[in-house]
Amino acid sequence: xxxxxxxxxxxxxxxxxxxxxxxxxxxxxxxxxxxxxxxxxxxxxxxxxxxxxxxxxxxxxxxxxxxxxxxxxxxxxxxxxxxxxxxxxxxxxxxxxxxxxxxxxxxxxxxxxxxxxxxxxxxxxxxxxxxxxxxxxxxxxxxxxxxxxxxxxxxxxxxxxxxxxxxxxxxxxxxxxxxxxxxxxxxxxxxxxxxxxxxxxxxxxxxxxxxxxxxxxxxxxxxxxxxxxxxxxxxxxxxxxxxxxxxxxxxxxxxxxxxxxxxxxxxxxxxxxxxxxxxxxxxxxxxxxxxxxxxxxxxxxxxxxxxxxxxxxxxxxxxxxxxxxxxxxxxxxxxxxxxxxxxxxxxxxxxxxxxxxxxxxxxxxxxxxxxxxxxxxxxxxxxxxxxxxxxxxxxxxxxxxxxxxx
RNA sequence: GGGAGAAUACCCAAGUGGCCAAAGGGGGCAGACUGUAAAUCUGUUGUCAGUGACUUCGGUGGUUCAAAUCCACCUUCUCCCA
Numbered sequence: 001x002x003x004x005x006x007x008x009x010x011x012x013x014x015x016x017x018x019x020x021x022x023x024x025x026x027x028x029x030x031x032x033x034x035x036x037x038x039x040x041x042x043x044x045x046x047x048x049x050x051x052x053x054x055x056x057x058x059x060x061x062x063x064x065x066x067x068x069x070x071x072x073x074x075x076x077x078x079x080x081x082x083x084x085x086x087x088x089x090x091x092x093x094x095x096x097x098x099x100x101x102x103x104x105x106x107x108x109x110x111x112x113x114x115x116x117x118x119x120x121x122x123x124x125x126x127x128x129x130x131x132x133x134x135x136x137x138x139x140x141x142x143x144x145x146x147x148x149x150x151x152x153x154x155x156x157x158x159x160x161x162x163x164x165x166x167x168x169x170x171x172x173x174x175x176x177x178x179x180x181x182x183x184x185x186x187x188x189x190x191x192x193x194x195x196x197x198x199x200x201x202x203x204x205x206x207x208x209x210x211x212x213x214x215x216x217x218x219x220x221x222x223x224x225x226x227x228x229x230x231x232x233x234x235x236x237x238x239x240x241x242x243x244x245x246x247x248x249x250x251x252x253x254x255x256x257x258x259x260x261x262x263x264x265x266x267x268x269x270x271x272x273x274x275x276x277x278x279x280x281x282x283x284x285x286x287x288x289x290x291x292x293x294x295x296x297x298x299x300x301x302x303x304x305x306x307x308x309x310x311x312x313x314x315x316x317x318x319x320x321x322x323x324x325x326x327x328x329x330x331x332x333x334x335x336x337x338x339x340x341x342x343x344x345x346x347x348x349x350x351x352x353x354x355x356x357x358x359x360x361x362x363x364x365x366x367x368x369x370x371x372x373x374x375x376x377x378x379x380x381x382x383x384x385x386x387x388x389x390x391x392x393x394x395x396x397x398x399x400x401x402x403x404x405x406x
Numbered sequence: 407g408g409g410a411g412a413a414u415a416c417c418c419a420a421g422u423g424g425c426c427a428a429a430g431g432g433g434g435c436a437g438a439c440u441g442u443a444a445a446u447c448u449g450u451u452g453u454c455a456g457u458g459a460c461u462u463c464g465g466u467g468g469u470u471c472a473a474a475u476c477c478a479c480c481u482u483c484u485c486c487c488a
Binding site: 157158159223250253254255256257258260283284285286287290314317318319354356357358359361362363365366367368369379396397398399 | 435436437440441442443444449450451452453454455456483484
């Protein structure tokens, strides 16, 4: 199976500008493609992960990836798919975030001579001269057309600043710049980037009279049509300090039945035959598929060792095993103890299991808090120093486990 | 530049002087049922202390015994006209 067919079979491709030509380019390994990442946070998340996987797949097929860090576009903020204005980031934060991105990416993509390269559009965008840009680039854009683009349409109601309107132009310029200076003939991105990508393609055509290509990746949605990789407390991060390997594992272990196969296909590197085999699985057997998904992804992101630890921790907690060494834990400072003991509510707030004491109170009242698998019945329940010395297993509801020790 | 309007808790959205910690929905959390799933049903959802206190309705001041609600100014956004 050719790489292009595989991408299609995995459901990764949303839109392409020219299927036949792209197919040939990619299959022959002749594409130099770029994907842009805006440094909006200090860690990559699951959404980025998909793009990285795609890069890896294409790299394995001989194509050359260009990672573009949006150190310059970060100054503007992409309005696509957003209903509110992005808050502006300071240069220091952008710089910091860019560096965090770079570190994380190095784990996935091979950089180096004739391999992937990484560029930062701050290097060329920040020095642009306004008048020059208007003449050289702005002249090629029709505001009428821009406003027709899907990404701006949604914002016509809520309002769109001139700053944000320029995001498209900056991104188009990026593509043009990379085309000219790095021979980059293709751009990939999330499906919400489609209009921006077409704009770049258009710019290249008008300025250089050359053809370039664009392709978007299907957004990872769950069966309800929401973006995946989001939890109530925010995104699922790739940084182990922001989302622990155990939580990461659990996130995937807990996806809806309806979404498992999709995730396996789009996110893992398992052979398609193997995944198709799982399609026959039904009911509780899907739990196995979820486990495979969780192990595969955790391995990719955090390494095999962490993945196994997470799996074992999950087994210990949910299948009655004994190994509880790998669950999330918090060390309690002895200064929090009074008379060598700590109240259970204070303890779980300290561990971050609940955000406030009121919430802790509620939890206990509703019978959702367990210490060493025994339900906590009273607000006065407390844990002694001796117990903490051995490590105390705390459970909130059915799925949240935490260990406190001293 | 002129005119009209909006800002409420995680989100959407009621509320136009005391009965407002603030309806309703979504989301979240917990319970039951399950397969660590979905759907469903129940409870809960500002903070701190056990039936009470404190802080909240864009910001700052003011009127009043009493303000999310009235007034002034500021900020941000939307719409109409130029």
